[in-house]
Amino acid sequence: MKPVIETRELCRFYGAGDTLVKALDDVNIRIDPGEFTAIVGPSGSGKSTLLQQIGGLDIPNHGKVLLKDKPISEMSGKELSDFRRDHIGFIFQAYNLIPVLSAAENCEYIMLLQGIPAAERRERVLSMLAQVGLEGREDRLPGQLSGGQQQRVAVARAMVSQPDIILADEPTANLDSQTGMELLDMMHDLNRNEGMTFVFSTHDPKIMERASRLIYVEDGKVIREETRNG
Ligand SMILES: Nc1ncnc2c1ncn2[C@@H]1O[C@H](COP(=O)(O)OP(=O)(O)OP(=O)(O)O)[C@@H](O)[C@H]1O
Numbered sequence: 001m002k003p004v005i006e007t008r009e010l011c012r013f014y015g016a017g018d019t020l021v022k023a024l025d026d027v028n029i030r031i032d033p034g035e036f037t038a039i040v041g042p043s044g045s046g047k048s049t050l051l052q053q054i055g056g057l058d059i060p061n062h063g064k065v066l067l068k069d070k071p072i073s074e075m076s077g078k079e080l081s082d083f084r085r086d087h088i089g090f091i092f093q094a095y096n097l098i099p100v101l102s103a104a105e106n107c108e109y110i111m112l113l114q115g116i117p118a119a120e121r122r123e124r125v126l127s128m129l130a131q132v133g134l135e136g137r138e139d140r141l142p143g144q145l146s147g148g149q150q151q152r153v154a155v156a157r158a159m160v161s162q163p164d165i166i167l168a169d170e171p172t173a174n175l176d177s178q179t180g181m182e183l184l185d186m187m188h189d190l191n192r193n194e195g196m197t198f199v200f201s202t203h204d205p206k207i208m209e210r211a212s213r214l215i216y217v218e219d220g221k222v223i224r225e226e227t228r229n230g
Pocket residue numbers: 014015021022023041042043044045046047048049050203
């Protein structure tokens with residue numbers, strides 16, 4: 001099976017000399033299609049840095065990131081931003097919805113940039129918002145939704161553009177534990193039903209349990225990988 005994502009000798013250093021921080025130090029991971037994988041590790045271990053690299057949001061000091069065999073870490077400028085838009089979905093800890101757009105408009109936005117016709121955009125958005133449990137709330141602004149509901153909009157927004165992979169950096173960090181679990185279960189359903197590949201980071205042991213594969217990072221290195229029945 002061809003991997004969705006592969007990193008080779010990936011390194012990201014910050015600072016220099018005495019203040020040098022090896023946020024990622026020779027990381028080699030592989031994510032196959034359909035995985036529901038968690039990157040786990042203590043605070044400062046390099047989880048966010050790894051997700052930023054996999055998503056082409058930052059440039060490595062050494063090594064590369066391949067998305068379906070294409071070296072995204074070697075792209076720059078418009079090529080990289082177009083590639084990100086078309087192939088990678090992001091979910092952030094702070095939801096990052098556009099406050100003046102409704103739930104539906106937030107989801108529609110990327111498809112608008114992709115040049116997808118209006119009728120198809122509307123159909124995909126309504127169906128996706130229903131799948132994440134937000135039927136009837138399509139026209140609400142983010143400020144009129146709870147944290148859990150806003151994160152569901154963010155999941156729907158990532159899904160509608162049909163990327164190859166969705167990357168979620170601590171998606172449950174701002175949610176209470178029950179709401180966080182429900183969000184994770186909903187993402188897992190989408191993974192099973194739609195075959196979407198998810199990689200998310202967490203340091204919450206309960207959230208970790210939901211993953212089918214765990215990649216443990218510590219001091220910028222992958223120290224262990226574990227596959228579960230999930
Ligand atoms: N822009 C930056 N400039 C300098 N150092 C940075 C920068 N970003 C991250 N680091 C350092 O790199 C290391 C890894 O940080 P990273 O944010 O990837 O960890 P993390 O595992 O996601 O942590 P957390 O769980 O607290 O979000 C840390 O030591 C951090 O201080």
